[in-house]
Amino acid sequence: MTLELILAAFGGGLLGAVIGALPAFIFTGFIGLVGVAVIAAGGPEIILNDITFGALFGPHIAFAGGVAAAAYAANKKKVLDSGMNTLIPLSKYRDAGILIVGGVFGVLGLGINYLYSTILVLQTDTIAMTVVTSGIIARLVFGNTGLFGKMIPADDEVAAASELNRRRYFPDLKTLGLNIIIGLGLGLVVSYVVILTNIGPFGFCVSAASLMFAQMGFSIPATHHITLVAGLAAIATGNIFIGAAFAILSAILFEIAALIFNSNCDSHIDPPATAIFICAFIIFAVF
Known part of the structure; x- marks a missing residue:
């Protein structure tokens, strides 16, 4: 892992916050299709492996960065309606702190995936596992509902009986x-x-x-x-x-x-x- 890659991961996570987690993941799909086309034409795998699943649009970096930034924007800055909202480009709030959180979690995602794939050599999809781990960390750091959600107080009879x-x-x-x-x-x-x-x-x-x-x-x-x-x-x-x-x-x-x-x-x-x-x-x- 190089300094350049770490800095690139910061930029990728920040990009996920700027354009939103889901839009960043959509770009993962489109860039991935370009990589698939290159491979099908007999070209190298760099676009699919190192760009689609790398620092630019890797889900563990860009998507995870956007998810963490949304959690921070909703629960700490109180500007987003819900930390579950992954559709909104967070640049609209003109808050550098929100975008920096995305960048930090981009680097965190790079590091966690490196731990899982290279140091521990886990036999699974380590990128997916990193996305989950990053989401758990974001909830524990920025959220208020706990890992498994917060139930409606039982003394509210209407709420207690509701489907929620x-x-x-x-x-x-x-x-x-x-x-x-x-x-x-x-x-x-x-x-x-x-x-x-x-x-x-x-x-x-x-x-x-x-x-x-x-x-x-x-x-x-x-x-x-x-x-x-x-x-x-x-x-x-x-x-x-x-x-x-x-x-x-x-x-x-x-x-x-x-x-x-x-x-x-x-x-x-x-x-x-x-x-x-x-x-x-x-x-x-x-x-």
């Missing part, structure tokens, strides 16, 4: 069924494409780019945890059915992580990244 205060840790049957169908369909097609091209993050990049529609206000679900895991399993096994099975598992884990970490909370801990690193650990361990 009924804590669930597993999705209902309708949500579960929807996730299984989405995981199955996307898992099959992405596994097929990944085996065909031998480019594991292909589906992930498409999914990340598709979130531009969520940024516009359309009800587009996050699917990158499904497509990335399907790609990992397909590359490891060469079997689209195994790819689809892990895609379904990832879709279910996503919903569980969202219920555990993002119910009645004041900052964002990323459910897709949680599902990705758990599934990646299983895939690497088994295959």
